[in-house]
Amino acid sequence: MTGFRVLGLDLSMTASGICLPDGTTKTIKTRQADGDRRLQHIVDEVGLALGDKADGTGDACDLVVMEEAPPGLKGPAIKAIHMVHGAVRLRLLDFDTPYAVINPTVLKAYATGSTSADKTAMAMAAYKRTGREFADDNQCDAWWLRAAGLDWLGRPEFSLPAAQRDRLTRATWPVPKGNQP
Template sequence: MTNRVVGLDLSMTATGVALPDGSTLTVKPKGSGDRRLIVLRDTLAYMVDGAELAVVEDMPARLQANAAKAIGFVHGTVRTLLQDLGVPYAVVPPATLKAYATGKGNADKTAMAIAALKRAELEFGDDNECDAAWLRWAGLDWLGRPEFSLPAAQRDRLAKATWPVPKGASS
């Protein structure tokens, strides 16, 4: 069994990525307007190609119009990339990810970082990388390969996301 799961915390300005080996990074596309979408797509393409599963944090429910437009474009670009590469993906609502990580659906960024330190003994360069790591861990957990144990109530929150049948799995 492989652990080729990636976590993606999408943003036009700073996308957090958790790679299959567990390392994390933040992609900050240069340029302006639609050019940043192309840079983000091209940068992520080699990182996600061949993954058995990508786990993407869904768009927040409440966004201002300009922010909603930008994040919508990012999600469309990345989801299309994943489909083109044949990488199945799950979309996890922000409150579900927070509840999975901390037990509370309204946890702040500090609580997410503390939970990562407590469970995985890891610190991250920024909150984008931390969220991406939690997305990857959620995917591994969903596949039955958790990197650490969590209370059952937290793990059960993953059922609130929509999960695809991963590559190579029987349906």
């Protein structure tokens, strides 16, 4: 196998960022008026991103990398993010898709070298490394999550200082099906 198929997911009930295995990014937007049906919409879009077909088959990803809920989130927002994570994780488990979950501070330190980086710093780091720009911060985070997964699997798409790359050891990583990192 020459490359790994890694999907990055920055999950949210209102606007989830996705970075596809080819590096393309998009945002899944939902409407509050749709209530819990938003969960189904998000899960369906993740399935499409994974290459699922109507018969339950598809070009499965080797790894999905998701961002944990931000620390300090409370009330309805934390409940909503946990619902989205639960629904997507069940989808990944149903199709035996390995996934990793990265703490937001670990992702920030990987991308920028600082655990307290803001959304602008994340976007600037992507631009400086690769010239990439994004429609929103959800896509940017998803792109960094995909980059982290590829880096962890030994297939980085660009160079980062060792101290930043070492931050990835703070996440729990599965061994992709049929592959060794």
